[in-house]
Amino acid sequence: MKNSVKGGIKTGGCAVVGGLVGGPPGFAVGAAIGGIYSWKTSDDFKPLPQILREMPPAQLDKLLKSVMAILVHLKWETVEGLIDYVMKDIPLKKAIIDELKRRVKTLT
Incomplete structure (x- = not known):
């Protein structure tokens, strides 16, 4: 960033x-x-997709679990519906971005 x-x-x-x-x-x-x-x-400089591709499997799993813990209370049927919901919910979007920053920062 x-x-x-x-x-x-x-x-x-x-x-x-x-x-x-x-x-x-x-x-x-x-x-x-x-x-x-x-x-x-x-x-x-490395873009986020490249950082995620290079992330060790154990770290990627931790990231996935931590983001899923944020999303666990939501009911969604499609990925598009989930993305639409998250993009409209500013506090939820911020929580996911903050968690992503926290996990990626430990690698750089």
Whole structure:
């Protein structure tokens, strides 16, 4: 998450400078240049799906059990229904994201 914020700041900063120098087209050019710069300077960045794929099976099992403990009180029939419910329930979504952060942070 820290590297995503750094990349966003670099990209946003370049977009602002581009906008100041070149007006509306400068925003696009600055954002593109900032995005490329962020990408090239972020060697240690791993997206969440990659972290989950590389997670040891025991840690992945702990993550699954901890998230399922949060969801245990819900009644759902399809994954789409569960996702829709979680996305609309802000405290529930925050609890799941916090648990995911907590489990992933121990690996990095």
